[in-house]
Amino acid sequence: MKVFAVNSSARTGDVSKTEIILDNLVKGMREEGADVEVINLRKKKIRYCIGCFTCWTKTPGKCLHKDDMTAELFPKYQDCDLCVLATPLFHYTVNAQMKTFIERTLPIALPFFELRNGVTRHPARHEPPPVVLISVAGFPEDSVFDQISSYANYLFGDRLVAEIYRTSSEMISETSTKKAITDIFEATVQGGRELVNNRNISDETMARMTAQITDFEQMAPIGNLMWKTCIDEGVTLGEFQKKNMVPRPDSIETFITIMKIGFNPANADNMKTVIQFNFSGQVKGACYLAVENSSLIAEIGPAKNPDLTIDTPFELWMDILTGKADGQQMFMDQKYTASGNLELLIKFGEFFGG
Numbered sequence: 001m002k003v004f005a006v007n008s009s010a011r012t013g014d015v016s017k018t019e020i021i022l023d024n025l026v027k028g029m030r031e032e033g034a035d036v037e038v039i040n041l042r043k044k045k046i047r048y049c050i051g052c053f054t055c056w057t058k059t060p061g062k063c064l065h066k067d068d069m070t071a072e073l074f075p076k077y078q079d080c081d082l083c084v085l086a087t088p089l090f091h092y093t094v095n096a097q098m099k100t101f102i103e104r105t106l107p108i109a110l111p112f113f114e115l116r117n118g119v120t121r122h123p124a125r126h127e128p129p130p131v132v133l134i135s136v137a138g139f140p141e142d143s144v145f146d147q148i149s150s151y152a153n154y155l156f157g158d159r160l161v162a163e164i165y166r167t168s169s170e171m172i173s174e175t176s177t178k179k180a181i182t183d184i185f186e187a188t189v190q191g192g193r194e195l196v197n198n199r200n201i202s203d204e205t206m207a208r209m210t211a212q213i214t215d216f217e218q219m220a221p222i223g224n225l226m227w228k229t230c231i232d233e234g235v236t237l238g239e240f241q242k243k244n245m246v247p248r249p250d251s252i253e254t255f256i257t258i259m260k261i262g263f264n265p266a267n268a269d270n271m272k273t274v275i276q277f278n279f280s281g282q283v284k285g286a287c288y289l290a291v292e293n294s295s296l297i298a299e300i301g302p303a304k305n306p307d308l309t310i311d312t313p314f315e316l317w318m319d320i321l322t323g324k325a326d327g328q329q330m331f332m333d334q335k336y337t338a339s340g341n342l343e344l345l346i347k348f349g350e351f352f353g354g
């Protein structure tokens with residue numbers, strides 16, 4: 001099977017969630033012997049369709065633009081057995097690069113009108129390939145893809161072999177070890193295998209590929225903190241992700257959320273310990289983190305019998321958490337105090353390094 005995959009994301013590597021999903025699908029296709037070529041629109045020169053219809057009249061089947069679409073991409077689109085279109089969801093639909101690519105496939109149609117399934121269509125000059133559509137979106141609800149799905153179904157009709165929609169895209173990462181994410185990757189590889197072998201993706205595999213990984217209640221507090229940190233630190237989202245920056249909590253509730261996300265169960269094996277924080281300064285109050293057998297309970301309020309109690313200005317601890325201040329140095333400088341099992345202070349970074 002000759003597969004032509006078109007990636008319209010402007011981003012690349014671990015930052016591009018379109019690329020991550022596409023890479024996994026392509027991996028599965030190649031495993032089953034497909035001849036897959038991936039092209040990235042960001043590297044190509046493609047002019048807008050100017051609506052002159054030259055490709056329908058003066059030079060039938062050929063666009064007047066002399067660019068990468070005419071010379072390379074359109075012939076590959078015509079020749080493939082399957083075309084994979086992978087696009088970020090921008091303003092609820094395909095992004096502009098993908099739309100430009102799609103518009104420039106016009107020479108594949110003839111100008112005449114015909115009635116197909118009760119609606120007006122143009123006949124094909126050359127049989128267009130079946131299409132698999134991939135799209136990734138930042139929001140967590142499946143309904144975010146309603147418009148792109150409606151568009152793709154109307155446009156491609158029976159040629160649309162599969163629609164792969166990944167919500168909460170910014171939560172996925174190539175290097176993630178979280179089970180939910182690695183299962184999505186494995187399922188996407190499997191989806192690629194199935195496309196080559198069966199020309200479709202089973203409901204079971206599709207359900208795993210598109211499984212919900214978060215919802216508004218989980219995503220919004222951490223997402224909002226992340227954006228606020230990017231603004232305060234003057235960094236882009238890409239820089240934030242590449243530098244492994246930590247969203248800076250602004251309340252005890254968000255501190256607890258961050259600690260839960262950063263908890264590293266593998267390093268807390270066979271541990272049973274309770275750490276209490278007494279915060280002072282701009283944010284006042286207590287909370288505790290109870291680690292037991294690789295699980296974490298984090299609650300507001302004082303603990304009954306803490307093994308370690310940390311009394312600290314809230315902002316200072318957030319400086320330590322986000323790597324702006326050195327925890328040991330701050331302790332030696334008596335900027336905060338700790339009582340109980342001080343060894344846990346050293347271990348803290350191991351428990352919460354995730």
Ligand SMILES: Cc1cc2nc3c(=O)[nH]c(=O)nc-3n(C[C@H](O)[C@H](O)[C@H](O)COP(=O)(O)O)c2cc1C
Binds near residue numbers: 009137
């Ligand atoms: C201009 C723009 C518009 C976007 N529109 C939406 C949107 O309508 N719905 C949504 O859930 N995410 C939206 N997003 C988020 C992207 O879909 C998300 O960040 C995705 O991971 C981008 O793809 P990439 O990782 O391959 O760059 C938008 C992002 C940008 C930059």
